[in-house]
Amino acid sequence: MKLDxxxxxxxxxxxxxxxxxxxxxxxxxxxxxxxxxxDKEGYGTAIYQVKTPNNYYSLVCFSHYLNPKExxxxxxxQNWDSTxxxxxxxxxxxxxxxxxxxxxxQESGRFNAxxxxxxxxxxSLRLFENIVxxxxxxxxxxxxxxxxxxxLMRTTAVYANGKFxxxxxxxxxxxxxxxPPYQLExxxxxxxxxxxxxxxxxLAACKAPNQAVKLDPILKRHLGMGNATGLGMAPFLxxxxxxxxxxxxxxxxALSRVLAVRKATPEKTNRxxxxxxxxxxxxxxxxxEDYDQKQRISTMHSDMLSISQLISDSGGLESLLFPWNIxxxxxxxxxxxxxxxxxxxxxxxxxxxxxxxxxxxxxxxEKNSFDPGMKVATLLSTLNKHYDWAxxxxxxxxxxxxxxxxxxxxxxxxxxxxxTDETGVKNEMKISIARDIQDLHSALTKAExxxxxxxxxxxxxxxxxxxxxxxxxxxxxxxxxxxNMISNKCRPIDILRSKLAYFGASKFDPKSDLWTRITLAQGxxxxxxxxxxxxxxxxxxxxxxxx
Amino acid sequence: MRVSRNEVxxxxxxxxxxxxxxxxxxxxxxxxxxxxLKYHSSSLVPFAKAFDAIEKNISSNFDLNQAxxxxxxxxxxxxxxSALACVTSVCDLILDNHIKLSDSSTIHINNVDIPAIxxxxxxxxxxxxxxxxxxxxxLHEKPSIxxxxxxxxxxxTSGGLSDLLKACRTSLSIKIIRLSSQSNSIYLKYLxxxxxxxxxxxxxxxxxxxxxRLLIKATDESRLTGxxxxxxxxx
Numbered sequence: 001m002k003l004d005x006x007x008x009x010x011x012x013x014x015x016x017x018x019x020x021x022x023x024x025x026x027x028x029x030x031x032x033x034x035x036x037x038x039d040k041e042g043y044g045t046a047i048y049q050v051k052t053p054n055n056y057y058s059l060v061c062f063s064h065y066l067n068p069k070e071x072x073x074x075x076x077x078q079n080w081d082s083t084x085x086x087x088x089x090x091x092x093x094x095x096x097x098x099x100x101x102x103x104x105x106q107e108s109g110r111f112n113a114x115x116x117x118x119x120x121x122x123x124s125l126r127l128f129e130n131i132v133x134x135x136x137x138x139x140x141x142x143x144x145x146x147x148x149x150x151x152l153m154r155t156t157a158v159y160a161n162g163k164f165x166x167x168x169x170x171x172x173x174x175x176x177x178x179x180p181p182y183q184l185e186x187x188x189x190x191x192x193x194x195x196x197x198x199x200x201x202x203l204a205a206c207k208a209p210n211q212a213v214k215l216d217p218i219l220k221r222h223l224g225m226g227n228a229t230g231l232g233m234a235p236f237l238x239x240x241x242x243x244x245x246x247x248x249x250x251x252x253x254a255l256s257r258v259l260a261v262r263k264a265t266p267e268k269t270n271r272x273x274x275x276x277x278x279x280x281x282x283x284x285x286x287x288x289e290d291y292d293q294k295q296r297i298s299t300m301h302s303d304m305l306s307i308s309q310l311i312s313d314s315g316g317l318e319s320l321l322f323p324w325n326i327x328x329x330x331x332x333x334x335x336x337x338x339x340x341x342x343x344x345x346x347x348x349x350x351x352x353x354x355x356x357x358x359x360x361x362x363x364x365x366e367k368n369s370f371d372p373g374m375k376v377a378t379l380l381s382t383l384n385k386h387y388d389w390a391x392x393x394x395x396x397x398x399x400x401x402x403x404x405x406x407x408x409x410x411x412x413x414x415x416x417x418x419x420t421d422e423t424g425v426k427n428e429m430k431i432s433i434a435r436d437i438q439d440l441h442s443a444l445t446k447a448e449x450x451x452x453x454x455x456x457x458x459x460x461x462x463x464x465x466x467x468x469x470x471x472x473x474x475x476x477x478x479x480x481x482x483x484n485m486i487s488n489k490c491r492p493i494d495i496l497r498s499k500l501a502y503f504g505a506s507k508f509d510p511k512s513d514l515w516t517r518i519t520l521a522q523g524x525x526x527x528x529x530x531x532x533x534x535x536x537x538x539x540x541x542x543x544x545x546x547x
Numbered sequence: 548m549r550v551s552r553n554e555v556x557x558x559x560x561x562x563x564x565x566x567x568x569x570x571x572x573x574x575x576x577x578x579x580x581x582x583x584l585k586y587h588s589s590s591l592v593p594f595a596k597a598f599d600a601i602e603k604n605i606s607s608n609f610d611l612n613q614a615x616x617x618x619x620x621x622x623x624x625x626x627x628x629s630a631l632a633c634v635t636s637v638c639d640l641i642l643d644n645h646i647k648l649s650d651s652s653t654i655h656i657n658n659v660d661i662p663a664i665x666x667x668x669x670x671x672x673x674x675x676x677x678x679x680x681x682x683x684x685x686l687h688e689k690p691s692i693x694x695x696x697x698x699x700x701x702x703x704t705s706g707g708l709s710d711l712l713k714a715c716r717t718s719l720s721i722k723i724i725r726l727s728s729q730s731n732s733i734y735l736k737y738l739x740x741x742x743x744x745x746x747x748x749x750x751x752x753x754x755x756x757x758x759x760r761l762l763i764k765a766t767d768e769s770r771l772t773g774x775x776x777x778x779x780x781x782x
Contacts, residue, residue, distance in 0.1 A: 112549065113549070113743055161553050162551030162553025165549055165554070168551050368578045368671050368674075372642050372646075373642065373646040373647055407561075407763065409759070409763060409765060410765040422763075423766075424764075427762075430570045452643050454643040455615060457635070458611055458615070458636045461572060461632075461636075463569075463571070464571020465569070465570045465574060
């Protein structure tokens with residue numbers, strides 16, 4: 001759970017978008033466009049209705065004119081090309097009127113318990129018009145141009161779980177299709193992707209009704225949904241230690257199951273080799289500007305070739321006992337961190353029967369549990385055992401507390417500022433776990449060792465949050481990110497990447513240490529392809545060939 | 548107005564910190580408020596009153612030495628005890644005594660400003676007890692209000708929820724008791740989750756006012772870099 005390892009994460013079979021697509025496929029969800037009331041410029045309302053075995057969900061889309069001067073994908077924007085609400089059920093005309101009024105306001109709007117997810121997206125200036133123009137002229141866009149961006153629209157926020165009055169997760173978490181985390185958010189992103197693909201076809205047809213063609217489905221499939229994610233997401237992982245434990249424990253269990261496979265069948269090894277080849281090509285097509293990430297991609301490409309070589313040298317994986325364990329052990333010595341993590345992701349792919357069920361248990365029911373009867377000495381011992389990494393940080397060094405985190409008034413979202421440059425330090429968010437651990441350690445050391453935490457906390461109520469958290473570490477070994485969130489060495493993007501990878505993101509495109517662009521659902525089947533046999537075979541997508 | 552349970556939880560937690568109490572207490576109060584609204588009352592008035600009492604220095608923290616003996620009273624003479632300040636320690640002590648002694652020692656809370664806050668929190672405590680046990684409590688009002696908290700469910704044996712919500716500056720005693728099987732069937736039927744939470748707008752505004760103290764105004768610098776974005780960020 002170190003930051004550099006988290007910052008090298010990749011999507012796996014456990015990722016939430018992968019699970020959603022599998023579930024849609026297995027339950028034969030039907031998605032239909034029930035309204036597409038747009039003008040010739042593409043502004044208006046559209047609705048995508050999802051029919052599951054037990055429920056209906058509807059994405060209500062509002063497409064707007066956006067003044068070019070107001071175009072920014074940062075979360076501080078006030079206007080967007082399009083705004084969305086995922087509605088629980090089928091909205092009435094009255095619902096649509098209400099949502100039209102509230103959805104466009106985004107964070108300033110108020111929502112009902114029928115409203116599940118709120119989002120917005122902007123068109124990709126690099127790609128959207130280019131594709132519309134091509135289609136209007138009757139030709140298909142160059143797949144490599146299309147790959148250079150990978151999406152037509154990019155979301156800048158996807159809100160749920162009670163924000164701005166939206167439905168609480170506890171209202172719907174018992175529905176089987178929504179049991180794993182973030183399924184509604186992923187569904188929303190998936191449906192916005194469908195809207196963006198329909199929109200280019202529609203606009204091209206408006207532009208040249210007699211000449212326009214539709215975007216080839218093969219190309220459509222290679223377009224995902226973009227997303228820009230900044231700091232707001234980072235404190236979430238710190239604030240939800242049990243949830244995070246579940247996610248990373250599941251990953252470790254999945255990997256250990258694969259490594260315990262005694263003999264690999266040719267079917268499994270061939271699948272792995274095919275995916276290794278695909279991932280290697282995927283790396284060559286992962287084109288971004290960031291110099292450091294480019295270097296890492298190049299190293300990973302060499303890593304993948306080294307794995308191929310290891311497989312050749314082994315005389316065939318099928319002949320080995322515990323082949324995957326041997327491969328990972330040998331690779332460990334020669335791969336970069338990111339190459340290693342990519343290999344871990346690939347190793348899980350041939351084994352849905354060992355991995356996928358773990359994806360159904362990644363949620364937690366929130367509980368407020370605390371053992372106030374624990375003795376001070378016991379907690380101190382827990383601290384020494386589980387938090388040595390935090391106790392080793394030197395907070396006398398100003399670099400280790402250069403930053404502080406706070407809630408911005410403007411967007412009600414977490415932000416980071418320099419302790420010396422910005423006001424508001426007194427309202428610092430309590431996410432500096434390592435520093436709080438040191439404070440707790442100091443107080444526990446000075447306290448009478450035989451008393452219980454009840455009495456300790458009567459004297460030290462300010463340490464209650466960190467005391468409770470520390471007790472969790474006994475039962476949840478993957479609950480802590482072993483890094484200092486307020487250090488100038490902390491790269492929040494590492495935290496973002498680990499969460500985004502669990503969402504199922506690919507093509508990480510870091511713009512600084514603080515924010516990144518990503519692509520979700522690139523390669524995933526389209527709404528009319530959900531019943532195809534290989535609906536889950538879309539990870540590490542590569543540029544399609546047009547025939 | 549309608550609010551979500553998550554908004555209740557986070558806003559109460561922030562408001563607690565906003566009036567100067569520790570986050571750990573705020574987190575538990577947030578959880579408690581969410582729970583009470585989920586199953587029992589639609590009123591956040593006790594929380595708003597308790598925040599006001601701290602804010603206006605009407606109520607004070609508890610006397611530590613007495614608390615060690617199981618008696619909670621205000622550290623300042625002639626002021627009521629702040630329920631917000633003592634609630635987590637009271638509930639810790641209930642549980643601690645129960646685990647350690649398996650006994651029924653009574654905890655006394657004197658002249659507490661808003662007793663409902665403590666009763667609400669005992670509902671959370673009761674979820675950590677064996678199903679055969681419950682938290683029994685009595686408010687020494689005239690007439691008295693009493694009941695028990697079992698497995699997160701509030702049951703009154705005298706008085707009712709509206710009496711509890713109105714009660715202020717009163718003494719309270721709490722102990723853990725064995726629950727009869729008959730009582731079990733009584734409380735379980737009441738545990739029905741509410742689908743929509745409607746709260747009084749003025750009360751909500753009052754609580755939000757305290758929570759908003761944690762928000763930091765944007766500056767030109769933070770607008771540019773606060774979320775991490777660069778200056779050119781469209782594509």
